Amino acid sequence: MFTIDEIYDEMTHLDPEEKLARELDWNLLRTFIIIAKSASLTAAAEVLRLKQPTLSSALKRLETRIGKRLVDRSPGRFQLTAAGKVLEREAIEIHGAILRLGTQMREVTDEVRGHVRIAMASHVISPLFNEALTEFHTTHPHATLSIDVTASRYAIENLTARHASLAVCLVHDRSPKLKYRRLFQEYFGLFCGPSHPLFGRKNLTMADLAGHSSVSFVTDQMDDALRPVTLMRAEAHLDDRVVGNSAHLEEVRRMIIAGLGIGPLPIHVVRRDLEDGYLWQLPPYKDMRKIDVYVVWNPKAPLNRAEQAFLDILIARIDQTDISERTYR
Structure with missing residues:
Protein backbone atom coordinates (compact mmCIF):
# COMPACT_ATOMS: atom_id res chain seq x y z
CA MET A 1 0.00 0.00 0.00
CA ASP A 110 -2.86 47.53 5.31
CA GLU A 111 -2.87 49.19 1.89
CA VAL A 112 -6.02 51.22 1.60
CA ARG A 113 -7.92 50.77 -1.62
CA GLY A 114 -11.46 51.68 -2.53
CA HIS A 115 -13.45 54.58 -3.91
CA VAL A 116 -14.76 57.67 -2.12
CA ARG A 117 -17.82 59.44 -3.54
CA ILE A 118 -18.37 62.99 -2.37
CA ALA A 119 -21.61 64.84 -3.04
CA MET A 120 -20.66 68.51 -2.96
CA ALA A 121 -22.41 71.83 -3.21
CA SER A 122 -21.27 74.03 -6.06
CA HIS A 123 -17.95 75.86 -5.84
CA VAL A 124 -16.93 74.99 -2.30
CA ILE A 125 -13.74 76.96 -1.67
CA SER A 126 -11.98 75.57 1.40
CA PRO A 127 -8.19 75.33 1.84
CA LEU A 128 -8.75 72.88 4.68
CA PHE A 129 -10.72 70.53 2.44
CA ASN A 130 -8.04 70.77 -0.24
CA GLU A 131 -5.37 69.91 2.33
CA ALA A 132 -7.40 66.88 3.38
CA LEU A 133 -7.51 65.73 -0.25
CA THR A 134 -3.73 66.10 -0.50
CA GLU A 135 -3.12 64.16 2.70
CA PHE A 136 -5.52 61.42 1.66
CA HIS A 137 -3.90 60.92 -1.75
CA THR A 138 -0.38 61.06 -0.33
CA THR A 139 -1.17 58.56 2.41
CA HIS A 140 -3.36 56.25 0.32
CA PRO A 141 -2.25 56.61 -3.33
CA HIS A 142 -4.15 53.53 -4.48
CA ALA A 143 -7.54 54.82 -3.33
CA THR A 144 -9.71 56.76 -5.79
CA LEU A 145 -12.16 59.60 -5.35
CA SER A 146 -14.96 61.33 -7.25
CA ILE A 147 -16.75 64.61 -6.54
CA ASP A 148 -20.29 65.10 -7.83
CA VAL A 149 -21.43 68.73 -7.78
CA THR A 150 -25.12 69.20 -7.05
CA ALA A 151 -27.56 71.30 -5.08
CA SER A 152 -27.20 70.88 -1.33
CA ARG A 153 -30.61 69.23 -0.97
CA TYR A 154 -29.68 66.63 -3.57
CA ALA A 155 -26.31 66.06 -1.93
CA ILE A 156 -28.16 65.09 1.25
CA GLU A 157 -30.56 62.89 -0.72
CA ASN A 158 -27.64 61.08 -2.36
CA LEU A 159 -26.05 60.55 1.03
CA THR A 160 -29.27 59.24 2.55
CA ALA A 161 -29.73 56.87 -0.39
CA ARG A 162 -26.11 55.75 0.10
CA HIS A 163 -25.12 56.93 -3.35
CA ALA A 164 -22.42 59.06 -1.72
CA SER A 165 -19.82 58.40 0.97
CA LEU A 166 -20.26 61.88 2.47
CA ALA A 167 -21.63 65.27 1.54
CA VAL A 168 -20.15 68.77 1.71
CA CYS A 169 -23.02 71.20 1.52
CA LEU A 170 -25.37 73.70 3.13
CA VAL A 171 -27.81 72.36 5.69
CA HIS A 172 -31.30 73.57 6.58
CA ASP A 173 -33.11 70.76 8.39
CA ARG A 174 -30.96 68.23 10.25
CA SER A 175 -31.79 64.56 10.17
CA PRO A 176 -31.24 62.57 13.39
CA LYS A 177 -29.92 59.74 11.22
CA LEU A 178 -26.98 61.79 9.95
CA LYS A 179 -23.95 63.38 11.57
CA TYR A 180 -22.86 66.95 10.86
CA ARG A 181 -19.58 68.79 11.31
CA ARG A 182 -19.13 72.41 10.29
CA LEU A 183 -16.38 72.62 7.67
CA PHE A 184 -16.28 76.41 7.33
CA GLN A 185 -18.28 79.64 7.42
CA GLU A 186 -18.62 82.03 4.49
CA TYR A 187 -20.19 85.46 4.13
CA PHE A 188 -22.57 86.30 1.29
CA GLY A 189 -22.88 89.71 -0.30
CA LEU A 190 -24.95 91.10 -3.17
CA PHE A 191 -23.30 91.85 -6.52
CA CYS A 192 -24.02 93.15 -10.01
CA GLY A 193 -22.22 92.89 -13.37
CA PRO A 194 -20.57 95.54 -15.63
CA SER A 195 -23.73 96.22 -17.65
CA HIS A 196 -25.89 96.84 -14.59
CA PRO A 197 -26.86 100.49 -13.88
CA LEU A 198 -25.49 100.25 -10.32
CA PHE A 199 -22.10 98.94 -11.41
CA GLY A 200 -19.23 101.18 -10.27
CA ARG A 201 -21.41 103.42 -8.11
CA LYS A 202 -20.16 104.08 -4.60
CA ASN A 203 -21.91 104.98 -1.36
CA LEU A 204 -25.07 103.14 -2.35
CA THR A 205 -27.71 102.29 0.22
CA MET A 206 -30.13 99.40 0.41
CA ALA A 207 -32.82 101.72 -0.92
CA ASP A 208 -30.91 102.02 -4.21
CA LEU A 209 -31.44 98.29 -4.84
CA ALA A 210 -35.23 98.42 -4.59
CA GLY A 211 -37.12 97.15 -7.62
CA HIS A 212 -34.11 95.76 -9.46
CA SER A 213 -34.34 92.26 -10.88
CA SER A 214 -32.42 89.46 -9.20
CA VAL A 215 -30.85 86.07 -9.84
CA SER A 216 -29.99 83.50 -7.20
CA PHE A 217 -29.55 79.89 -6.13
CA VAL A 218 -32.29 77.29 -6.10
CA THR A 219 -31.76 77.04 -2.32
CA ASP A 220 -32.36 80.78 -1.90
CA GLN A 221 -35.77 80.30 -0.29
CA MET A 222 -37.29 80.92 3.12
CA ASP A 223 -37.59 77.18 3.77
CA ASP A 224 -34.15 76.19 2.53
CA ALA A 225 -30.46 76.44 3.40
CA LEU A 226 -29.92 79.97 2.08
CA ARG A 227 -32.73 81.48 4.14
CA PRO A 228 -30.44 84.25 5.50
CA VAL A 229 -29.65 85.27 1.91
CA THR A 230 -33.37 85.26 1.06
CA LEU A 231 -33.92 87.66 3.97
CA MET A 232 -31.07 89.86 2.76
CA ARG A 233 -32.65 90.09 -0.70
CA ALA A 234 -36.01 90.86 0.89
CA GLU A 235 -34.48 93.68 2.96
CA ALA A 236 -33.12 95.17 -0.28
CA HIS A 237 -36.68 95.15 -1.71
CA LEU A 238 -35.50 93.60 -4.94
CA ASP A 239 -38.14 92.64 -7.48
CA ASP A 240 -40.00 89.58 -6.19
CA ARG A 241 -39.49 87.89 -9.55
CA VAL A 242 -36.19 85.98 -9.71
CA VAL A 243 -35.28 86.06 -13.41
CA GLY A 244 -32.69 83.29 -13.21
CA ASN A 245 -31.53 80.62 -10.81
CA SER A 246 -29.18 77.67 -10.67
CA ALA A 247 -27.81 75.09 -8.27
CA HIS A 248 -24.29 75.93 -9.47
CA LEU A 249 -22.42 78.98 -8.22
CA GLU A 250 -20.61 79.36 -11.54
CA GLU A 251 -23.93 79.79 -13.34
CA VAL A 252 -25.32 82.27 -10.83
CA ARG A 253 -22.07 84.21 -11.25
CA ARG A 254 -22.46 84.03 -15.04
CA MET A 255 -25.97 85.48 -14.89
CA ILE A 256 -24.85 88.32 -12.58
CA ILE A 257 -21.92 89.23 -14.82
CA ALA A 258 -24.21 89.06 -17.87
CA GLY A 259 -26.45 91.69 -16.31
CA LEU A 260 -29.57 89.61 -15.69
CA GLY A 261 -29.88 91.00 -12.19
CA ILE A 262 -28.42 91.46 -8.72
CA GLY A 263 -27.42 88.24 -7.04
CA PRO A 264 -25.80 86.78 -3.90
CA LEU A 265 -22.34 85.20 -3.92
CA PRO A 266 -19.79 84.19 -1.24
CA ILE A 267 -17.40 87.11 -0.90
CA HIS A 268 -14.21 85.05 -0.55
CA VAL A 269 -15.06 83.09 -3.70
CA VAL A 270 -15.48 86.15 -5.96
CA ARG A 271 -12.69 88.34 -4.58
CA ARG A 272 -10.68 87.92 -7.80
CA ASP A 273 -13.72 88.89 -9.89
CA LEU A 274 -14.02 92.08 -7.87
CA GLU A 275 -10.36 92.89 -8.47
CA ASP A 276 -10.66 92.16 -12.18
CA GLY A 277 -13.78 94.32 -12.62
CA TYR A 278 -16.23 91.53 -13.46
CA LEU A 279 -18.37 92.11 -10.38
CA TRP A 280 -19.32 95.08 -8.21
CA GLN A 281 -20.31 94.68 -4.58
CA LEU A 282 -23.55 96.28 -3.47
CA PRO A 283 -25.05 96.98 -0.02
CA PRO A 284 -25.19 95.76 2.65
CA TYR A 285 -21.47 96.36 3.17
CA LYS A 286 -21.35 95.44 6.86
CA ASP A 287 -24.35 93.33 7.81
CA MET A 288 -23.63 90.48 5.39
CA ARG A 289 -25.12 87.05 5.90
CA LYS A 290 -23.04 84.21 7.31
CA ILE A 291 -23.64 80.71 5.96
CA ASP A 292 -22.28 77.46 7.38
CA VAL A 293 -21.00 74.69 5.11
CA TYR A 294 -21.03 71.21 6.62
CA VAL A 295 -19.51 67.80 6.19
CA VAL A 296 -22.35 65.30 6.50
CA TRP A 297 -22.20 61.53 6.73
CA ASN A 298 -24.30 58.55 7.75
CA PRO A 299 -22.77 56.95 10.87
CA LYS A 300 -24.65 53.68 10.26
CA ALA A 301 -23.65 53.28 6.64
CA PRO A 302 -20.91 50.68 6.11
CA LEU A 303 -17.85 52.50 4.78
CA ASN A 304 -15.02 50.93 2.84
CA ARG A 305 -11.50 51.56 4.12
CA ALA A 306 -10.89 54.44 1.73
CA GLU A 307 -14.13 56.19 2.74
CA GLN A 308 -13.34 55.81 6.43
CA ALA A 309 -9.75 56.99 5.92
CA PHE A 310 -10.80 60.15 4.09
CA LEU A 311 -13.52 60.94 6.63
CA ASP A 312 -11.04 60.47 9.49
CA ILE A 313 -8.51 62.77 7.83
CA LEU A 314 -11.08 65.47 7.14
CA ILE A 315 -12.64 65.41 10.61
CA ALA A 316 -9.20 65.42 12.25
CA ARG A 317 -8.24 68.55 10.32
CA ILE A 318 -11.50 70.23 11.28
CA ASP A 319 -10.93 69.40 14.95
CA GLN A 320 -7.38 70.74 14.80
CA THR A 321 -8.34 74.06 13.17
CA ASP A 322 -10.05 76.84 15.10
CA ILE A 323 -13.28 78.10 13.56
CA SER A 324 -11.72 81.55 13.15
CA GLU A 325 -9.31 80.02 10.64
CA ARG A 326 -12.25 78.38 8.88
CA THR A 327 -14.28 81.57 8.54
CA TYR A 328 -13.89 83.29 5.19
CA ARG A 329 -14.88 86.95 5.03
Whole structure:
Protein backbone atom coordinates (compact mmCIF):
# COMPACT_ATOMS: atom_id res chain seq x y z
CA MET A 1 0.00 0.00 0.00
CA PHE A 2 1.57 3.29 -1.09
CA THR A 3 1.18 6.54 0.81
CA ILE A 4 -0.01 9.70 -0.92
CA ASP A 5 3.53 11.14 -0.72
CA GLU A 6 5.03 8.03 -2.29
CA ILE A 7 2.49 8.09 -5.11
CA TYR A 8 3.20 11.81 -5.61
CA ASP A 9 6.96 11.18 -5.68
CA GLU A 10 6.57 8.40 -8.18
CA MET A 11 4.34 10.49 -10.45
CA THR A 12 6.48 13.59 -10.37
CA HIS A 13 9.90 11.90 -10.21
CA LEU A 14 11.26 14.41 -7.70
CA ASP A 15 15.02 14.70 -7.56
CA PRO A 16 16.63 14.76 -4.07
CA GLU A 17 16.78 18.58 -3.92
CA GLU A 18 13.09 18.99 -4.83
CA LYS A 19 12.12 16.28 -2.38
CA LEU A 20 14.10 18.01 0.38
CA ALA A 21 12.47 21.35 -0.38
CA ARG A 22 9.01 19.75 -0.17
CA GLU A 23 9.59 17.73 2.96
CA LEU A 24 11.83 19.98 5.05
CA ASP A 25 10.10 21.26 8.17
CA TRP A 26 10.64 24.98 8.78
CA ASN A 27 10.28 24.44 12.52
CA LEU A 28 13.33 22.17 12.42
CA LEU A 29 15.33 24.87 10.66
CA ARG A 30 14.25 27.47 13.19
CA THR A 31 15.28 25.11 15.98
CA PHE A 32 18.63 24.51 14.30
CA ILE A 33 19.40 28.25 14.25
CA ILE A 34 19.18 28.24 18.06
CA ILE A 35 21.28 25.06 18.29
CA ALA A 36 23.95 26.58 16.06
CA LYS A 37 24.24 29.64 18.29
CA SER A 38 24.40 27.65 21.52
CA ALA A 39 27.32 26.03 23.31
CA SER A 40 25.46 22.75 23.82
CA LEU A 41 22.15 21.02 23.30
CA THR A 42 21.39 21.61 26.96
CA ALA A 43 21.86 25.36 26.53
CA ALA A 44 19.75 25.36 23.36
CA ALA A 45 17.04 23.37 25.14
CA GLU A 46 16.88 26.03 27.87
CA VAL A 47 16.44 28.78 25.29
CA LEU A 48 13.71 26.85 23.49
CA ARG A 49 12.17 25.66 26.77
CA LEU A 50 12.38 22.05 25.64
CA LYS A 51 13.78 18.96 27.28
CA GLN A 52 17.24 18.01 26.08
CA PRO A 53 16.16 14.58 24.72
CA THR A 54 13.39 16.24 22.71
CA LEU A 55 15.86 18.66 21.15
CA SER A 56 18.32 15.87 20.46
CA SER A 57 15.57 13.96 18.66
CA ALA A 58 14.70 17.02 16.59
CA LEU A 59 18.35 17.44 15.53
CA LYS A 60 18.53 13.81 14.55
CA ARG A 61 15.41 14.15 12.39
CA LEU A 62 16.90 17.18 10.66
CA GLU A 63 20.17 15.37 10.00
CA THR A 64 18.18 12.49 8.54
CA ARG A 65 16.29 14.85 6.25
CA ILE A 66 19.48 16.62 5.17
CA GLY A 67 21.48 13.43 4.89
CA LYS A 68 24.46 15.02 6.60
CA ARG A 69 25.84 15.23 10.09
CA LEU A 70 25.33 18.82 11.24
CA VAL A 71 26.92 19.01 14.69
CA ASP A 72 30.09 17.34 15.97
CA ARG A 73 29.07 16.23 19.46
CA SER A 74 32.11 14.26 20.50
CA PRO A 75 33.07 14.31 24.22
CA GLY A 76 33.96 17.85 25.29
CA ARG A 77 33.16 19.14 21.83
CA PHE A 78 30.08 20.81 20.38
CA GLN A 79 30.80 22.30 16.99
CA LEU A 80 29.05 22.68 13.66
CA THR A 81 30.30 20.52 10.83
CA ALA A 82 30.90 22.01 7.39
CA ALA A 83 27.37 20.96 6.42
CA GLY A 84 26.06 22.48 9.65
CA LYS A 85 27.68 25.83 8.86
CA VAL A 86 26.13 25.85 5.39
CA LEU A 87 22.73 24.99 6.80
CA GLU A 88 23.00 27.68 9.50
CA ARG A 89 23.77 30.32 6.88
CA GLU A 90 20.91 29.23 4.64
CA ALA A 91 18.48 28.84 7.55
CA ILE A 92 19.20 32.39 8.69
CA GLU A 93 18.58 33.61 5.13
CA ILE A 94 15.30 31.68 4.99
CA HIS A 95 14.30 33.10 8.35
CA GLY A 96 14.97 36.62 7.08
CA ALA A 97 12.94 35.94 3.93
CA ILE A 98 10.00 34.76 6.03
CA LEU A 99 10.20 37.88 8.20
CA ARG A 100 10.27 40.06 5.07
CA LEU A 101 7.32 38.13 3.69
CA GLY A 102 5.35 38.84 6.84
CA THR A 103 6.10 42.55 6.54
CA GLN A 104 5.18 42.61 2.86
CA MET A 105 1.93 40.75 3.46
CA ARG A 106 1.03 43.15 6.25
CA GLU A 107 1.65 46.08 3.94
CA VAL A 108 -0.59 44.52 1.33
CA THR A 109 -3.28 44.01 3.95
CA ASP A 110 -2.86 47.53 5.31
CA GLU A 111 -2.87 49.19 1.89
CA VAL A 112 -6.02 51.22 1.60
CA ARG A 113 -7.92 50.77 -1.62
CA GLY A 114 -11.46 51.68 -2.53
CA HIS A 115 -13.45 54.58 -3.91
CA VAL A 116 -14.76 57.67 -2.12
CA ARG A 117 -17.82 59.44 -3.54
CA ILE A 118 -18.37 62.99 -2.37
CA ALA A 119 -21.61 64.84 -3.04
CA MET A 120 -20.66 68.51 -2.96
CA ALA A 121 -22.41 71.83 -3.21
CA SER A 122 -21.27 74.03 -6.06
CA HIS A 123 -17.95 75.86 -5.84
CA VAL A 124 -16.93 74.99 -2.30
CA ILE A 125 -13.74 76.96 -1.67
CA SER A 126 -11.98 75.57 1.40
CA PRO A 127 -8.19 75.33 1.84
CA LEU A 128 -8.75 72.88 4.68
CA PHE A 129 -10.72 70.53 2.44
CA ASN A 130 -8.04 70.77 -0.24
CA GLU A 131 -5.37 69.91 2.33
CA ALA A 132 -7.40 66.88 3.38
CA LEU A 133 -7.51 65.73 -0.25
CA THR A 134 -3.73 66.10 -0.50
CA GLU A 135 -3.12 64.16 2.70
CA PHE A 136 -5.52 61.42 1.66
CA HIS A 137 -3.90 60.92 -1.75
CA THR A 138 -0.38 61.06 -0.33
CA THR A 139 -1.17 58.56 2.41
CA HIS A 140 -3.36 56.25 0.32
CA PRO A 141 -2.25 56.61 -3.33
CA HIS A 142 -4.15 53.53 -4.48
CA ALA A 143 -7.54 54.82 -3.33
CA THR A 144 -9.71 56.76 -5.79
CA LEU A 145 -12.16 59.60 -5.35
CA SER A 146 -14.96 61.33 -7.25
CA ILE A 147 -16.75 64.61 -6.54
CA ASP A 148 -20.29 65.10 -7.83
CA VAL A 149 -21.43 68.73 -7.78
CA THR A 150 -25.12 69.20 -7.05
CA ALA A 151 -27.56 71.30 -5.08
CA SER A 152 -27.20 70.88 -1.33
CA ARG A 153 -30.61 69.23 -0.97
CA TYR A 154 -29.68 66.63 -3.57
CA ALA A 155 -26.31 66.06 -1.93
CA ILE A 156 -28.16 65.09 1.25
CA GLU A 157 -30.56 62.89 -0.72
CA ASN A 158 -27.64 61.08 -2.36
CA LEU A 159 -26.05 60.55 1.03
CA THR A 160 -29.27 59.24 2.55
CA ALA A 161 -29.73 56.87 -0.39
CA ARG A 162 -26.11 55.75 0.10
CA HIS A 163 -25.12 56.93 -3.35
CA ALA A 164 -22.42 59.06 -1.72
CA SER A 165 -19.82 58.40 0.97
CA LEU A 166 -20.26 61.88 2.47
CA ALA A 167 -21.63 65.27 1.54
CA VAL A 168 -20.15 68.77 1.71
CA CYS A 169 -23.02 71.20 1.52
CA LEU A 170 -25.37 73.70 3.13
CA VAL A 171 -27.81 72.36 5.69
CA HIS A 172 -31.30 73.57 6.58
CA ASP A 173 -33.11 70.76 8.39
CA ARG A 174 -30.96 68.23 10.25
CA SER A 175 -31.79 64.56 10.17
CA PRO A 176 -31.24 62.57 13.39
CA LYS A 177 -29.92 59.74 11.22
CA LEU A 178 -26.98 61.79 9.95
CA LYS A 179 -23.95 63.38 11.57
CA TYR A 180 -22.86 66.95 10.86
CA ARG A 181 -19.58 68.79 11.31
CA ARG A 182 -19.13 72.41 10.29
CA LEU A 183 -16.38 72.62 7.67
CA PHE A 184 -16.28 76.41 7.33
CA GLN A 185 -18.28 79.64 7.42
CA GLU A 186 -18.62 82.03 4.49
CA TYR A 187 -20.19 85.46 4.13
CA PHE A 188 -22.57 86.30 1.29
CA GLY A 189 -22.88 89.71 -0.30
CA LEU A 190 -24.95 91.10 -3.17
CA PHE A 191 -23.30 91.85 -6.52
CA CYS A 192 -24.02 93.15 -10.01
CA GLY A 193 -22.22 92.89 -13.37
CA PRO A 194 -20.57 95.54 -15.63
CA SER A 195 -23.73 96.22 -17.65
CA HIS A 196 -25.89 96.84 -14.59
CA PRO A 197 -26.86 100.49 -13.88
CA LEU A 198 -25.49 100.25 -10.32
CA PHE A 199 -22.10 98.94 -11.41
CA GLY A 200 -19.23 101.18 -10.27
CA ARG A 201 -21.41 103.42 -8.11
CA LYS A 202 -20.16 104.08 -4.60
CA ASN A 203 -21.91 104.98 -1.36
CA LEU A 204 -25.07 103.14 -2.35
CA THR A 205 -27.71 102.29 0.22
CA MET A 206 -30.13 99.40 0.41
CA ALA A 207 -32.82 101.72 -0.92
CA ASP A 208 -30.91 102.02 -4.21
CA LEU A 209 -31.44 98.29 -4.84
CA ALA A 210 -35.23 98.42 -4.59
CA GLY A 211 -37.12 97.15 -7.62
CA HIS A 212 -34.11 95.76 -9.46
CA SER A 213 -34.34 92.26 -10.88
CA SER A 214 -32.42 89.46 -9.20
CA VAL A 215 -30.85 86.07 -9.84
CA SER A 216 -29.99 83.50 -7.20
CA PHE A 217 -29.55 79.89 -6.13
CA VAL A 218 -32.29 77.29 -6.10
CA THR A 219 -31.76 77.04 -2.32
CA ASP A 220 -32.36 80.78 -1.90
CA GLN A 221 -35.77 80.30 -0.29
CA MET A 222 -37.29 80.92 3.12
CA ASP A 223 -37.59 77.18 3.77
CA ASP A 224 -34.15 76.19 2.53
CA ALA A 225 -30.46 76.44 3.40
CA LEU A 226 -29.92 79.97 2.08
CA ARG A 227 -32.73 81.48 4.14
CA PRO A 228 -30.44 84.25 5.50
CA VAL A 229 -29.65 85.27 1.91
CA THR A 230 -33.37 85.26 1.06
CA LEU A 231 -33.92 87.66 3.97
CA MET A 232 -31.07 89.86 2.76
CA ARG A 233 -32.65 90.09 -0.70
CA ALA A 234 -36.01 90.86 0.89
CA GLU A 235 -34.48 93.68 2.96
CA ALA A 236 -33.12 95.17 -0.28
CA HIS A 237 -36.68 95.15 -1.71
CA LEU A 238 -35.50 93.60 -4.94
CA ASP A 239 -38.14 92.64 -7.48
CA ASP A 240 -40.00 89.58 -6.19
CA ARG A 241 -39.49 87.89 -9.55
CA VAL A 242 -36.19 85.98 -9.71
CA VAL A 243 -35.28 86.06 -13.41
CA GLY A 244 -32.69 83.29 -13.21
CA ASN A 245 -31.53 80.62 -10.81
CA SER A 246 -29.18 77.67 -10.67
CA ALA A 247 -27.81 75.09 -8.27
CA HIS A 248 -24.29 75.93 -9.47
CA LEU A 249 -22.42 78.98 -8.22
CA GLU A 250 -20.61 79.36 -11.54
CA GLU A 251 -23.93 79.79 -13.34
CA VAL A 252 -25.32 82.27 -10.83
CA ARG A 253 -22.07 84.21 -11.25
CA ARG A 254 -22.46 84.03 -15.04
CA MET A 255 -25.97 85.48 -14.89
CA ILE A 256 -24.85 88.32 -12.58
CA ILE A 257 -21.92 89.23 -14.82
CA ALA A 258 -24.21 89.06 -17.87
CA GLY A 259 -26.45 91.69 -16.31
CA LEU A 260 -29.57 89.61 -15.69
CA GLY A 261 -29.88 91.00 -12.19
CA ILE A 262 -28.42 91.46 -8.72
CA GLY A 263 -27.42 88.24 -7.04
CA PRO A 264 -25.80 86.78 -3.90
CA LEU A 265 -22.34 85.20 -3.92
CA PRO A 266 -19.79 84.19 -1.24
CA ILE A 267 -17.40 87.11 -0.90
CA HIS A 268 -14.21 85.05 -0.55
CA VAL A 269 -15.06 83.09 -3.70
CA VAL A 270 -15.48 86.15 -5.96
CA ARG A 271 -12.69 88.34 -4.58
CA ARG A 272 -10.68 87.92 -7.80
CA ASP A 273 -13.72 88.89 -9.89
CA LEU A 274 -14.02 92.08 -7.87
CA GLU A 275 -10.36 92.89 -8.47
CA ASP A 276 -10.66 92.16 -12.18
CA GLY A 277 -13.78 94.32 -12.62
CA TYR A 278 -16.23 91.53 -13.46
CA LEU A 279 -18.37 92.11 -10.38
CA TRP A 280 -19.32 95.08 -8.21
CA GLN A 281 -20.31 94.68 -4.58
CA LEU A 282 -23.55 96.28 -3.47
CA PRO A 283 -25.05 96.98 -0.02
CA PRO A 284 -25.19 95.76 2.65
CA TYR A 285 -21.47 96.36 3.17
CA LYS A 286 -21.35 95.44 6.86
CA ASP A 287 -24.35 93.33 7.81
CA MET A 288 -23.63 90.48 5.39
CA ARG A 289 -25.12 87.05 5.90
CA LYS A 290 -23.04 84.21 7.31
CA ILE A 291 -23.64 80.71 5.96
CA ASP A 292 -22.28 77.46 7.38
CA VAL A 293 -21.00 74.69 5.11
CA TYR A 294 -21.03 71.21 6.62
CA VAL A 295 -19.51 67.80 6.19
CA VAL A 296 -22.35 65.30 6.50
CA TRP A 297 -22.20 61.53 6.73
CA ASN A 298 -24.30 58.55 7.75
CA PRO A 299 -22.77 56.95 10.87
CA LYS A 300 -24.65 53.68 10.26
CA ALA A 301 -23.65 53.28 6.64
CA PRO A 302 -20.91 50.68 6.11
CA LEU A 303 -17.85 52.50 4.78
CA ASN A 304 -15.02 50.93 2.84
CA ARG A 305 -11.50 51.56 4.12
CA ALA A 306 -10.89 54.44 1.73
CA GLU A 307 -14.13 56.19 2.74
CA GLN A 308 -13.34 55.81 6.43
CA ALA A 309 -9.75 56.99 5.92
CA PHE A 310 -10.80 60.15 4.09
CA LEU A 311 -13.52 60.94 6.63
CA ASP A 312 -11.04 60.47 9.49
CA ILE A 313 -8.51 62.77 7.83
CA LEU A 314 -11.08 65.47 7.14
CA ILE A 315 -12.64 65.41 10.61
CA ALA A 316 -9.20 65.42 12.25
CA ARG A 317 -8.24 68.55 10.32
CA ILE A 318 -11.50 70.23 11.28
CA ASP A 319 -10.93 69.40 14.95
CA GLN A 320 -7.38 70.74 14.80
CA THR A 321 -8.34 74.06 13.17
CA ASP A 322 -10.05 76.84 15.10
CA ILE A 323 -13.28 78.10 13.56
CA SER A 324 -11.72 81.55 13.15
CA GLU A 325 -9.31 80.02 10.64
CA ARG A 326 -12.25 78.38 8.88
CA THR A 327 -14.28 81.57 8.54
CA TYR A 328 -13.89 83.29 5.19
CA ARG A 329 -14.88 86.95 5.03
